[in-house]
Amino acid sequence: MAEFSTPTTEQEFAENFAQLKPLMNRTEALFESSRCLFCFDAPCIKACPSGIDIPQFIRQINSGNDTGAARTIYEANYFGNACGKVCPTEVLCEGACVYNLQEVKPIEIGRLQSYATTKVIASGKKLFGPGAANGKSVAVIGAGPAGISAACELRALGYEVDVFEAKAQPSGLTVYGVAPYKITNEETLAEMDYLQAQFGYHTHFNSPINSREELIELENKYDAIFLGIGLGKTNALGLPGEDKINCTGAVEFIAELRQQHHKIVVGRKVIVLGGGNTAMDAASESARLGAERVLLAYRRGKEEMGAYEFEYDLAKGVGVSGVFNVAPLEIVGDDYVAGVRFIRTETIDGRVSEIAGSEFVEPCDMVIKATGQAKQTQFLSLIPGLEVDGKGRIVANAHTGQTTNPKYFASGDAWNGGAEVVNAAAEAKLTARGIHAYLSK
Incomplete structure (x- = not known):
């Protein structure tokens, strides 16, 4: 007997896929933020790949400064709203919370993070903007967590940025690959719209880059190219009958x-x-x-x-x-x-x-x-001088993201082999600064 009845309407689908981390109201956020001990060594910060100052934004929520909390989050992680919902907080920030040592429920950091960022997204408040134009431009291939995060940081540094996305919507796996009970399409796309309005990068949808000629065009037009291409389709198992229907x-x-x-x-x-x-x-x-x-x-x-x-x-x-x-x-x-x-x-x-x-x-x-995703080695082979390792991952400098072809930089799953949204966002921000250092020489 099925645990769930088959959904036949959007309402039934929403009920079956109810959010695991539903949005907090003001009362819940005040109560939960009041539980934080504001640890001086903050193990939650150390456990966050993007290094968000978690005690700081929780204190800001508790004092009524929700906008300041959102700023604190977004200054560290441009996917702050999505990560509050899709991150495995149970093993990252919340897993590191000192309350675990006392067998007390850890602070619901992810839900607090989503609370603050959802409020600022809904308000449309301008927290960030592009830096003074420096006359240089960067092409970003892929509008996933890595590509969009790089675009935001590059715009903040004064670059013109064009993002080329093969699909019809931005945010990569956040809207195409995350379970619906973790985040809805509406929540994901609202954050993407907010970032677009804040930083003003240009996104070209349904615009795959898949030939050497297209890459040459980008190489001639832009000062640097960021690869946020992620991974490809599910790996084939090579089993007899794998091509059967269903x-x-x-x-x-x-x-x-x-x-x-x-x-x-x-x-x-x-x-x-x-x-x-x-x-x-x-x-x-x-x-x-x-x-x-x-x-x-x-x-x-x-x-x-x-x-x-x-x-x-x-x-x-x-x-x-x-x-x-x-x-x-x-x-x-x-x-x-x-x-x-x-x-x-x-x-x-x-x-x-x-x-x-x-x-x-x-x-x-x-x-x-569910046997893993293929690396996009065929596409990467179109870039002269770009090396991949034995597992098909892009070889790049760990501090700058620069590949063995100096005009190309990379972050995200194509580089790390497959990790969390927060890892891609953190790496891309670092790589954007690597691009800046390279082009500022």
Whole structure:
């Protein structure tokens, strides 16, 4: 029996995908901010990749200075509103809160962060603006967290900035790849509109850059080029039957879900292959779409999963079941998925080995592959002198983001291999300053 009924309207979809971190009201924000101890060594700041002065903005909320709190947040992280909702605060800032040592609930830092930034977005107050024009320009490829963050910082430093985005909307995975129960499309796009109005960079949507000729045009027109291209499609497993109808990649599934909502049709029994955070999202989303049974299948043991524990708990909480130490061998069925043939595994000295004679077929009518995303090495090969490492990640200076082709700089998933929104935002700000240092010589 499904935990959730299949949503058929936008209202039913919103109910099934109710926000995990709902927006606080003023009373809640005052109460929660009053709990902060304002630690002198602030372990929450150290745990935040973007280094937001968390005690400072909480103190500002508590004193009624919500606008000042938003400024404190945005000065450190241009995706301040989104990160308040989509960051794994449970293992970052809130995970570092000293209250955990006393077995007391940590401060809800993420919700306080979203509270302050939502208020300033709704007000449209001008907190930032472009710096004095310096006569130089930068092209940004990709309007995800890295690209938009770089664009904001570069505008603040006085550069003309053009952002080229292949899709129809900005913010990358924040609007195309994050589970709807973490942040809504409206919230994501409201922050993007706010940043656009603050800094005045130019965004060109539906404008993919995918040929050497287009890159040459950018190289001739701009003083530097920022690569915020992220990652590509879901990795293929190379399994027989992988091309069957109703076998899809998790990235593609979530992207379609974010845009189509209740119009998405999910299988009655869904098998999700993988053990990372994306697998947990895809499994939880399938359950919330009304699947009668969702099975999470991972080739290693439960304790070896890459997903955060709270993400797995969230999936279990909506009825997802886990089966471990099983490796897929084949997607079975005729034209449509009918099941997955597995073989049982064991981990010996860190290596997965298959157990002979342990094969079995688990029936299902949908398979979602959450097996990581491909690196965009084909596109990167169009840039002369640009090196990638053995895992397909862009090789760049850790302090400046400059690649082995000095005109190109990079941040985000294409550089770090895949991390959180907050990591991309923090890296891009650092890289924007690296571009500034390079062009100021």
